[in-house]
Amino acid sequence: MIVQITGNVTYTITLDPTVWIFDDRKIRLEEAFTEDAQNRDEKDELTNAADRFSQEVYQQNLKPPINKTNKGIPRKEREKILENSYVMPIRDFLSYAEIKQDASNVTLETSNGDDVIPLNTLAESFLLFAIDGKPLKEEGPVQLFYRDGSNRSHPIKGIQKMIVN
Numbered sequence: 001m002i003v004q005i006t007g008n009v010t011y012t013i014t015l016d017p018t019v020w021i022f023d024d025r026k027i028r029l030e031e032a033f034t035e036d037a038q039n040r041d042e043k044d045e046l047t048n049a050a051d052r053f054s055q056e057v058y059q060q061n062l063k064p065p066i067n068k069t070n071k072g073i074p075r076k077e078r079e080k081i082l083e084n085s086y087v088m089p090i091r092d093f094l095s096y097a098e099i100k101q102d103a104s105n106v107t108l109e110t111s112n113g114d115d116v117i118p119l120n121t122l123a124e125s126f127l128l129f130a131i132d133g134k135p136l137k138e139e140g141p142v143q144l145f146y147r148d149g150s151n152r153s154h155p156i157k158g159i160q161k162m163i164v165n
Contacts, residue, residue, distance in 0.1 A: 011098055109159070
C-alpha cells in the first residue's frame with residue numbers, strides 16, 4: 001500500500017496513502033475539479049513557501065498539516081469525513097523529492113503495465129487514495145486524475161511506483 005517516487009530525483013520518497021485521510025491537504029473527489037480546489041491549491045502553495053522559509057530560518061523539519069481540521073470537530077462530523085472519497089494533490093511530494101532540472105517525464109509503474117506522462121502533467125494531477133473513506137485495495141494504492149478532469153472516467157489505476165526520467 002505504498003508508492004515510491006524515484007529516478008531523477010535528489011531524494012527517493014516513499015508515500016503511504018493510507019494516512020492521507022488525516023491530512024488537511026486532501027480534497028473531496030467531488031470538489032477536486034472545481035475552481036475552488038484550484039484556488040485552494042494556489043493558497044496552499046503560498047503557505048508551503050512560508051513554511052519552507054520558516055524551516056530554513058529556524059532549521060526545523062517541515063511537517064505536513066495533519067489533523068488541523070479535525071480539532072474541535074464534533075464526533076459525528078469526524079465520522080462523516082471517513083465516508084467520503086478523497087484525492088491528494090501530488091505537487092508537494094514532488095517538491096520534497098527535489099526533481100532534477102533535466103527531468104521531463106515520469107514512468108508510472110502500474111499493475112497493468114507502465115504509462116509515461118510529462119512531468120508537468122503529473123505535478124498538476126491528483127492521486128485518488130480513498131473511496132468512501134477506505135483505502136483503495138483493488139486498483140490501488142492510488143489512481144491518477146489529471147487536474148482538468150479529462151481522464152475522470154478512466155484514471156490511471158494501480159500505481160505502485162513513479163520513476164522520474
